[in-house]
Amino acid sequence: METCYVLDASAFINGFQITSKRNYTVPEITEEIKDFESRLKFDAVVNEGLLVIQDVSSLCLSCVNNIISESGDILRLSFPDKKLIALAYMLSQKGESVKVITDDYTIQNTLKIMDIPYSGIITEGIKGIYNWKKVCEGCKKEFPDDYPFDDCEICGSKIFKKRIKVTK
Ligand SMILES: [Zn+2]
Structure with a gap:
């Protein structure tokens, strides 16, 4: 099964190149994409059917809150961040192979604790200033x-x- 990519707002803002047909994000993240160029890119992938905007249940969200409650990072995560992590958790619980694309270090740290694979955009080798x-x-x-x-x-x-x- 092809890997599911879970995309943070930073994936769009920093120019992540979509190569897979299986890309997900949560509704709250879409509100964080404000600059014109990133917004155009975002709307284009939605229109091409390459991005699924998927909500997560409050049960799933509280599961994640429980797992990370011991971590200092929980205080630094915004609600959209937590929803994104919950989405990745939900997909991995369904047996999907998941990778989260984010340049947010707090999200990355949390994913590390939860043993969910992630990648920043720098490490993907995307060029840009x-x-x-x-x-x-x-x-x-x-x-x-x-x-x-x-x-x-x-x-x-x-x-x-x-x-x-x-x-x-
Ligand atoms: Zn303020």
């Missing part, structure tokens, strides 16, 4: 790379570094 930006986990405000604090000045939530593709 990348940069970092800082994003608030709470209100999603974006800060310049040199913003000196770990917490958001607007809402006080934690700030993450995200890798973004720089358009030439």
Whole structure:
């Protein structure tokens, strides 16, 4: 059986090349894809029938919460992140061979704990020019790379570094 790819928003933002016909994501992730170029790519693969937007049950989500409750990462995962991990878990429980495509280190760490395979886009060898930006986990405000604090000045939530593709 061909591997199922579970795609995080970063897969689209960082230019993951879809080669498989079996690609999944959760509805919440689609809302994180905001920039025009990534959105076009996303809509194109949906229209071509290459991406299934699959929701997960709250039972499945609480299963994942239980598994990772001991991990410090649970506090750093957003709701969409948890849904994505739950989707990968659900597919692997169904006996599918799953690989999650994400550049989010918190998601990667959690998948490692859960023994679910993942891959970042750098390791896939996709070429591009990348940069970092800082994003608030709470209100999603974006800060310049040199913003000196770990917490958001607007809402006080934690700030993450995200890798973004720089358009030439
Ligand atoms: Zn904020």
